[in-house]
Amino acid sequence: MSKHLPLLLLLAILISCDSKDIQYSDNGFSWSDPEVNELYLASQNRNSEIVEESLSSENGFLILEALKIAGSFPSEKFTDEIKNLLRAEDQEIRKKAAFAAGQNGSPDLLEPLKDQLSEEQIPSVIKELLVSIGKIDGEQSIVFLSGFNPDSDAEIEGQTIGLFHCLLNNNITNSAVRQMTENVGNKNLSNEARRYAAGYLGRLPVGFDLNRYAGKLREAYTISNDEEEKQHLLIAFSRCNRDVKILEMLKGISENENEDFRYRVLALQSLQFFPYIEARESVYKAALSDIPKVAKEAANYFINLGNANDAVQYLSLGAKQKYLPASAMLLQAACKYGSKPVIEKVLPYVQDQFKKTSDPYDKAALMPIFMYSNEGIEELSLYAKEGNHPVIRTTALNTLTKNLLEDYKEDPDKVEQYADGLTNLLFASDTVVVRQTAGLFMSNDLSLQKYLDEKTISRIDTIEELSSLSKFLKTGSKPGNSRLRYNPSDYDVGILENYSDTINAEIITNEGVIEIELYPDIAPITVINFLKLSEDGYFSNNNYHRVENNFVIQDGCPRGDGYGHPPFRIISEFSPNSFEKGMLAMASSGRDTESSQWFITHRFSPHLDGAYTIFGSVSGALDEVYKVQTGTEILDIVITQGK
Incomplete structure (x- = not known):
């Protein structure tokens, strides 16, 4: 018996080291807590020492905030504390630690994630553990997830999302692809699992052959009643470019004026992977649509895939299309593929339109045609x-x-x-x-x-x-990276005490009002930045400079062309929240480059998860978002509730 005492003593020491007495204040969480304030000031300068100290704190609220920051600020210094917190008694801390581990991406965290998964009982934590395993780049992650046999909704969702993140890391297996094709057609699975499965198939590399699964994908599209799943299946159809039935489906959707414009845009995008001669007539019809985003997508099809034989037809379509940006794109296709006589017909018209319009965004739409002069x-x-x-x-x-x-x-x-x-x-x-x-x-x-x-x-x-x-x-x-010269922000999170948990605002445009809700609990620095810029009138009289058909609308540039920003940057604040349609998030050119530009999603966009800061969502009708075109003006942003 005595020979086992040293081993038992060692185990006792290890257990005592791992089990902290984590406490939560009876007064609840407060943004004005000095420790929380110090943590967020340090985070804005990416001071890893303060974050590391907070991760090892016994203050439960402080640990949760530090884990949120660690999820946006990968550092080797955090790995040991994250490993310990994966085993914490508090399930919310375990869940946040799992997210931070996946965001950190260190291979050293893979085994601790798997070990905790084998013991975890809480469904939401199980799901986050599986997702984070998928974020760890390398063969071990995809082998583990591909061979994992889920037996609950949380496990199925976690495996599916985890495999999606493996794909984002360019790790693909045939078994994973096969699993995703089974998931999209399975009515017994949750909408979330089917959406990510469809998103996976639509995110496969261009040219990936899904023709063998075309029948299953057609059936999945037909039986689905979830518009986000259906949209990603429309994208996946581009990988089934030898299937005649899918071709007919895409043609029918693209030319149907009564169809949801988002479906039509995606159908037109997928038709680019099918024979031009088969799709041409349907795209002609779409090019004359009264819906600007549909007409522009059809015009883009002809710019990319047109031919000399049809240049006169593009000219005719451009002359008939009343929405100038779409007309300009069709005329650009005519010039790109047309003979000199075609170009000579287009140029005088374009010069005349350029002089007549006072809208700078319309002028910009015409400018690519100038190169043919x-x-x-x-x-x-x-x-x-x-x-x-x-x-x-x-x-x-x-x-x-x-x-x-x-x-x-x-x-x-x-x-x-x-x-x-x-x-x-x-x-x-x-x-x-x-x-x-x-x-x-x-x-x-x-x-x-x-x-x-x-x-x-x-x-x-x-x-x-x-x-x-x-x-x-x-x-x-x-020169090196010029963004390092930007001044980091130094916002005091204590000012959030002046606001309620729910902060509502209105984005007032010349097309209507977009109602939004802000999320200070998941992105406090970003919300403070947005509130300050809004209250200072920074966004007033700005124009939406970027509208990607059925993807995002983007604003926050004082120049109106995407190149403007204030002379400071704010930190990235990534969260486990998924990029559903209507999410309000910060634009960036890399980690910690956010400043004033933000975007709103048209549709479920899972490839953005964990890579862009979500700080709110549209709380009113999305129709107001869909109305926005390039050049739509923001008259003002008003904080309506929460102060």
């Missing part, structure tokens, strides 16, 4: 420098850049014809145009720098915005 480079260079609205200037430059890169691939010597116009843009008054143009001159492949004379180089040296280009011309060294 002999004076196109010169005209676009002029608009990029002197256009009277940021969206005109950046659209002109982006059009020039796109054509420059295409011409370079065809013949590198064609770069020279762009040199003079781009050189002039280095001295534009718009700093965004200057920075983007400077980036082109710093491309070693394009070799534009060889067209700069000594006088121009001397002038470059005197302009602050061109300091990076000046250094490049002298040393060949490119």
